[in-house]
Amino acid sequence: MIVFDRVSKVYPDSSIALEEVTISIEPKEFVSIVGPSGAGKTTLLKLFLAEEKPTLGAVYYDSINIHTLSKKEMDTFRRKIGMVFQDFRLLPNKTVYENIAFTMEAAGRTDEEIESDVPHVLELVDLSPKIWNFPRELSGGEKQRVAIARALVNEPDVIIADEPTGNLDPANTYDIVQILKKINDLGTTVILATHNKGIIDLLKKRVVAMERGKVVRDEKTSKYFV
Amino acid sequence: MTKIKRILRSGFFNFWRDSTVSLASVLVMMVTLLVIGLISFSGAILDTTLAELRNKIDVNVTFVTTAKEEDILNIRHTLESLQEVSLVTYITREEALTEFKERHASDPSILAALDELDFNPLGAVLNIKARDPSQYASVAEFLESDNTLSPGGITIVDRINYFQNKEAIDKLTRIISSADKLGFALTLFLAIISMLIAFNTIRLTIYIARDEISVMRLVGASTTYIQGPFVVVGVIYGVTAGFLTLLLLLPMTYWLGSTTEGFFIGFNIFSYYLRHFLEIASIIMVSGVLIGALSSILAIRKYLKV
Numbered sequence: 006m007i008v009f010d011r012v013s014k015v016y017p018d019s020s021i022a023l024e025e026v027t028i029s030i031e032p033k034e035f036v037s038i039v040g041p042s043g044a045g046k047t048t049l050l051k052l053f054l055a056e057e058k059p060t061l062g063a064v065y066y067d068s069i070n071i072h073t074l075s076k077k078e079m080d081t082f083r084r085k086i087g088m089v090f091q092d093f094r095l096l097p098n099k100t101v102y103e104n105i106a107f108t109m110e111a112a113g114r115t116d117e118e119i120e121s122d123v124p125h126v127l128e129l130v131d132l133s134p135k136i137w138n139f140p141r142e143l144s145g146g147e148k149q150r151v152a153i154a155r156a157l158v159n160e161p162d163v164i165i166a167d168e169p170t171g172n173l174d175p176a177n178t179y180d181i182v183q184i185l186k187k188i189n190d191l192g193t194t195v196i197l198a199t200h201n202k203g204i205i206d207l208l209k210k211r212v213v214a215m216e217r218g219k220v221v222r223d224e225k226t227s228k229y230f231v
Numbered sequence: 232m233t234k235i236k237r238i239l240r241s242g243f244f245n246f247w248r249d250s251t252v253s254l255a256s257v258l259v260m261m262v263t264l265l266v267i268g269l270i271s272f273s274g275a276i277l278d279t280t281l282a283e284l285r286n287k288i289d290v291n292v293t294f295v296t297t298a299k300e301e302d303i304l305n306i307r308h309t310l311e312s313l314q315e316v317s318l319v320t321y322i323t324r325e326e327a328l329t330e331f332k333e334r335h336a337s338d339p340s341i342l343a344a345l346d347e348l349d350f351n352p353l354g355a356v357l358n359i360k361a362r363d364p365s366q367y368a369s370v371a372e373f374l375e376s377d378n379t380l381s382p383g384g385i386t387i388v389d390r391i392n393y394f395q396n397k398e399a400i401d402k403l404t405r406i407i408s409s410a411d412k413l414g415f416a417l418t419l420f421l422a423i424i425s426m427l428i429a430f431n432t433i434r435l436t437i438y439i440a441r442d443e444i445s446v447m448r449l450v451g452a453s454t455t456y457i458q459g460p461f462v463v464v465g466v467i468y469g470v471t472a473g474f475l476t477l478l479l480l481l482p483m484t485y486w487l488g489s490t491t492e493g494f495f496i497g498f499n500i501f502s503y504y505l506r507h508f509l510e511i512a513s514i515i516m517v518s519g520v521l522i523g524a525l526s527s528i529l530a531i532r533k534y535l536k537v
Contacts, residue, residue, distance in 0.1 A: 056451060076454070083451035093448045098248045106393070110237050111452035 006031060007053065007163070014048050014061035014218075017132055022048040024218040025062070028106070028195065032162070035189040037205055038198045040215035046198035049215075050167050053196075054086065055079060084112045087156025087193075093148040095140040095155075101127070102136045105155045112159050127153045130184060146177030149184035163194040170201055182207055238456065242463025252436050253468070259432040260472035261479070263425040263522065264515050268480055270418045271511055272500055277414045279498045281407050286363050289402055292374060294354040296324065297301035298387035303355055304471075310359060313368035313373065322356040354389050364404040367393055426522055427525040433465055437534070444534040458531055465527035469519030477512055480504060 007030040023045045030036050038046045049056040052064050055071055063070045066082065074082055084170040095104050095206055102123055109119045128135050130150040140148055156164055166185060170178035182204050189195045199205070205212055214222035246253050294303055303321065310319045322330070328351050334492070335341045345352075361367050371393040391435075393400070440461075447457045488501030504511065 009419045010237060048491075056449070080451045080453050088449055094442065096443050096446065098245055098443075103244075107447070107452070111447070111450055111456055114234065 006065075006067060007196075008065040009049065009052070010063050010065065011054060012049075012059045012064060013058045014045075014052065014057065022216050023052075023059075023114075026215075026218070028213055028220060028222055028223070030194065032194055033189070033192050035186070035195045035208065035210040036197070037208060037210060037212045038196065038215060039200060039205060039212055041200060043200065043217075044215040045218040046200075046215060047167055048218075050196065050198055052163050053165065054083065054088065080111075084159055085162045087153075087159065087161040087164040089149065089152045089156050089166040089169045091171035093140070093145075093152045093172075095148060095151055097140055100137050100139055101132065101143070101151050104140070104151060105158050109158055110154050120134075121169065122158055126158045129157065130154045137138065145172050146174070146180065148180055148185070149173060149177070153181070153188075157188060157193075163196065164188055166195065166197045168199055169197070170204065172197065175203070178223075179207070234456065234459075238459030239463055241460040242467065245460055246467045247466045250434075252439065253464075256432050256436055256468045257472045257475070260429050260468050260519060260523065261476050263429040264472055264476040264519050265479065266421055266425040268476060268511060268515050268516050270421060271514060272484070272503065274414065274418065275503055275507075276498055276500070277410065277527045281410065284403065284407060285364055286360075288361075288367070288403060290361075290367055290370060290391065290396075292357040292359065292361045292391050293389045294356070294387050295389045296350075296352065296354050298355065300355070303357065307357055310357065310370075310373075313370065315361050315363075315370055316359055317362045318360040320358040320360075322358060323349050324353055327353040327356055343375065364400060364407060367400055368397075371397075429522050430526040430529070433468070433523065434530040437461060437530040441534045444531065446529075448535065454535055457535065458528065461527045461531050462524050465523030465525075466520050467523070468502055469521070469523030470516065473512075473516040473519035476515055480511075 007028075009026050009028045011178065012023055013021070015021050026045070026049065028049075028080050029035075038049060040046055040126045052059055053066075053071070055074070058072055064072065071079075071082060084107065096107060099107060105123045105126060106119045109122065114122075124133065124136065127136055130153055132147060132150050132154065135143060135147060135151075141153070143151065149172075153169075164185070170187070173181065185195055185197060186208065197204075209226050211225050212222070213220055292306075300323075307319050307321055310316050331353060332342065332345070359370060361370055371391060374388070376390055444457055484501040484504040488499045488504075492499050
């Protein structure tokens with residue numbers, strides 16, 4: 006269970022990104038966080054990844070305040086989370102295979118596991134033919150599927166997707182959303198930040214709406230009103 | 232073990248795949264190592280030239296013709312026991328005469344004048360070499376004050392050329408000691424500047440990879456696992472640049488050696504390079520590896536804070 010407990014974040018330039026946000030997310034839930042640019046969606050995700058520290062309040066994962074973790078514990082915690090970004094953030098000097106293998110290596114998996122799991126997860130996102138290509142040789146949709154495969158391969162408890170379809174055309178957007186839904190059906194918590202109305206309508210899952218750093222709506226199955 | 236293997240493999244791949252950046256870094260590193268290499272040459276050149284100059288300084292004590300050999304040998308013995316003195320050579324009156332004749336072999340008038348005399352007008356000489364040019368003053372002082380030079384109250388010393396050459400000796404001593412200091416300061420300065428340049432180049436290559444590093448951080452890779460490949464790449468830069476520098480020094484010193492041999496008294500850079508190859512190679516290689524690895528470790532720290 007993930008809990009944001011009265012979390013506020015003020016950046017050094019005094020801009021308020023989050024103000025007293027309280028959200029709890031159950032295991033295996035699919036939550037979409039929606040809102041216009043600057044609403045605080047990305048900051049919320051960054052706080053969960055401990056890329057940023059909250060100014061006030063705390064973020065808990067399974068009752069542990071994640072901002073009190075040591076460096077080593079942080080590495081272990083981050084391995085339980087898969088991340089998908091709008092700009093893909095693949096390692097440019099590594100092939101598709103190596104990009105995914107890197108995450109497994111970081112988690113201390115054996116060579117045998119890597120050799121069997123990487124092709125398998127690429128099959129899942131339908132990208133097997135591109136296994137030896139470099140990121141620069143892939144289209145936007147393909148890059149995002151590599152990113153999802155990378156996020157999935159360590160069988161994480163939670164997948165975080167920050168505007169994963171922001172750079173994609175409608176057909177690719179639909180594919181990516183279907184993949185995320187499938188992942189959730191298999192039992193992984195998914196937190197999706199987006200401002201794409203079509204995605205929300207398609208999903209019919211819980212929606213948390215944010216505006217200017219505050220939660221303005223939280224509905225079990227909702228349509229996108231913002 | 233698997234971890235080390237993966238770090239090495241990843242480092243090699245990064246070096247190879249980012250070939251433009253690698254080439255630029257290796258070239259810059261080569262300049263640094265070349266400077267370090269040339270510094271060791273200039274040190275050797277300075278040392279041999281200074282040693283050569285030091286050798287040229289000496290003090291001659293010329294005795295009167297009536298001085299007894301026994302007294303002279305006594306003085307020689309006392310001088311040899313002094314700490315400041317490294318060598319005392321005794322030149323007898325006959326030897327002095329032969330030397331004089333040889334030196335003026337092309338001047339018949341002097342030889343004729345010498346033949347006119349029916350005795351040897353030259354006194355015996357003690358040639359004294361001190362361990363350090365600055366010590367001639369104390370040797371000369373000793374000779375002045377020591378009364379063995381005047382057994383029975385009559386001095387047997389005709390002249391000590393230190394007092395005639397004092398100014399020249401002092402000047403040379405000053406030049407030698409400031410050349411030593413200047414050489415050291417310049418060496419240090421050049422070495423630091425070139426290392427900073429290499430460090431900055433590696434820092435730039437890591438700056439280019441900063442997004443990658445943050446992604447690695449976010450997928451939960453440990454510090455060593457992120458840092459390792461960058462350090463490996465730094466070491467490869469160092470080894471490659473070191474190897475190329477050693478190769479480049481061969482034609483460079485060959486050319487410099489023949490053109491500058493006359494200038495640096497009897498010092499040939501090329502043969503010095505060949506004779507001290509192992510020593511120079513290890514200085515350059517170790518510098519390359521250290522600069523590469525340390526630069527990577529220092530430069531990457533900033534991006535590991537995520």
